[in-house]
Amino acid sequence: RFPLALALSQFLYCKFQLRRRKRGFPRWSPRTKGPLRGLDEWAAHFPNNSSFSCYDPTDIQFRFVAGSGHARSAGGVPRTASLDRALSFLRRDFFFVGVVELFSESLCALALRATGSAPQHCGCGFDSNSKRTHQKAKRLANVSLDSLEPRRLEALARLVPRDLTLYVAALRRFEEQVA
Numbered sequence: 001r002f003p004l005a006l007a008l009s010q011f012l013y014c015k016f017q018l019r020r021r022k023r024g025f026p027r028w029s030p031r032t033k034g035p036l037r038g039l040d041e042w043a044a045h046f047p048n049n050s051s052f053s054c055y056d057p058t059d060i061q062f063r064f065v066a067g068s069g070h071a072r073s074a075g076g077v078p079r080t081a082s083l084d085r086a087l088s089f090l091r092r093d094f095f096f097v098g099v100v101e102l103f104s105e106s107l108c109a110l111a112l113r114a115t116g117s118a119p120q121h122c123g124c125g126f127d128s129n130s131k132r133t134h135q136k137a138k139r140l141a142n143v144s145l146d147s148l149e150p151r152r153l154e155a156l157a158r159l160v161p162r163d164l165t166l167y168v169a170a171l172r173r174f175e176e177q178v179a
Contacts, residue, residue: 001100003163004145004156007057011042012143014054025052035143036152043155062162065089083162087169097173109178 015027015038026041046058066081066089090097096113098106108122145153157164 001061001167002145003061003160003167004153006060006163007043007156007159008039008143008145008148010055010057010060011039014052015042024050025054036148039152040155043152043159046159057156057159059160059162061160061166062086065166083165086162086166090166090169090173094173097170097177099171099174102174105178106174109174113177 012035014025016035026038026045045052046056062081062083066083066086096110098110100106108118111122112118148156
């Protein structure tokens with residue numbers, strides 16, 4: 001998943017769902033109104049030893065690829081874990097790499113990789129919306145990356161620099177799989 005979208009999603013989930021009443025979670029900000037209230041303070045909080053008993057967004061995808069990562073902390077990731085090592089794992093040890101933003105295409109590519117043939121609905125010109133390859137998710141808030149100011153995008157990007165590099169490598173790997 002695109003790392004900035006994942007980080008924003010984690011903030012919204014922690015704010016509105018998982019730990020609604022968790023003390024200390026930055027829900028309010030004098031500078032912001034609406035569902036993004038508290039985002040600046042939340043992003044500035046990391047890296048820290050506290051994830052407010054919710055997600056720690058700091059390079060979460062890197063943590064899972066490079067070690068035995070945990071969603072709430074960087075624990076389980078060996079100090080020897082490097083971005084090069086994670087990129088090597090991605091190239092060498094993953095049978096398949098899918099992309100959330102290309103979910104239907106990823107399912108077709110996985111079917112082709114696993115069985116040697118693609119389902120009929122994977123052909124060019126097929127209306128993928130008519131095939132049940134995704135589910136409608138309940139939106140926590142009407143917020144998207146497109147609505148964020150550059151400073152907020154930069155704050156989220158500071159949380160996930162290694163994830164951004166892994167995402168680009170995953171896109172390249174996906175492209176190789178479907179070529």
